[in-house]
Amino acid sequence: MIRRYLSMLLVGIVVFSHSYLAQAGAIDEAVRRGVLKVGTTPTYVPFEMTDKRGRIIGFEIDLLREMSKALGVKLKLVSVAYTELVPGLMASQFDMIGSGMTVTQERNLQLNFSDSFIIVGQTVLIHPRLAGLVDGIEDLNEAGYRIVATDGTTGEAAAKRFLGTAQLRSFPTAEEAVRQVVEGRADAFIHDAPYNLIAITRPENSQLLALEQPFTYEPLAFGLKKGDYDSLNWINHFLNQIAQDGTYDRLHDKWFKNMDWLGEID
Known part of the structure; x- marks a missing residue:
């Protein structure tokens, strides 16, 4: 009887572990993996673009680098066509979308969005x-x-x-x-x-x-899979933190007030 009980308990622990991993959000997965994978289309100046050396740079890219630093992981940018961003996220090709994406009602039916990091039009x-x-x-x-x-x-x-x-x-x-x-x-x-x-x-x-x-009126935000509320919570707190400690203003000025970076792109 005891042996049977312990066997059932072990099965229950294994099932719980698999269930937990299946429910793990993008941020948890990035920390476990040591890499945050972000889908982007590097053609949106000055948010994400390719410099003369082939590197992807920009305001949103710098925000993602700060995010990765706060997580203690590396940042991996996955470059895809803009129309492939949502399908790529759904296919788990990357953890989140960081590509100048506007929050719309239509997109919000497919994705969860973080708080906006900038308003454009x-x-x-x-x-x-x-x-x-x-x-x-x-x-x-x-x-x-x-x-x-x-x-x-x-x-x-x-x-x-x-x-x-x-x-x-x-x-x-x-x-x-x-x-x-x-x-x-x-x-x-x-x-x-x-x-x-x-x-x-x-x-x-x-x-x-x-x-x-x-x-x-168009708010830009990071996109995640539906239901990933733990990741949204972390990202929103991150955005609030960098807004309070001056990081956001420093990066905003770098890309929207100082135009020195124009010499870095073709």
Whole structure:
């Protein structure tokens, strides 16, 4: 009887252990593994981008490096196309998404999001021939205008929402879409304000005009699998901590006030 009881107890412990491991969240797994794996698309200046040496750098990347340091683990960035971020997370190719992702109701049905680490909005870059003709987003909602955006982004969604009458084409990267406007094959580009403000400082885009007033409200956050509340709790406390100790302000100034890093990218 005692032997049977001990055997059942051992089975129960094994089942509990497997159940615990199955429920372990992304942060727990990263600590166990010693590596935090983050899915990102390094084409969103200045949040995540590739420098001349092939390294992924940026404001959000620095936040992730601070996060990894606080966890005591290494950071591994997994570069995928933007449209592959959610499928990649669901397939456990990485622990979380850190890629300038806007919290939307649609995405929130698939993911859990951390607290926002910055608020952005959509703005418009237009071809110089539209000077004096276009003063706001509503002026572009005509059948004759050609609008470009980036695949899978909230810029694409905003263009569909606000510019349903215009012609819309989407491209894999923001750089390709902007080039369409520069070369006169499109009239306007819709994308997040930080990217657009920096894009027009580049020599090849210097002739473009910017409608700088954002016409949407978009919080950016880290994405995790549904139900991973322990990881969300840790990340939210981490974001609060770096906001209080000055780390966030230091990194924000590095990427949004000091433009020295522009020389590091192509």
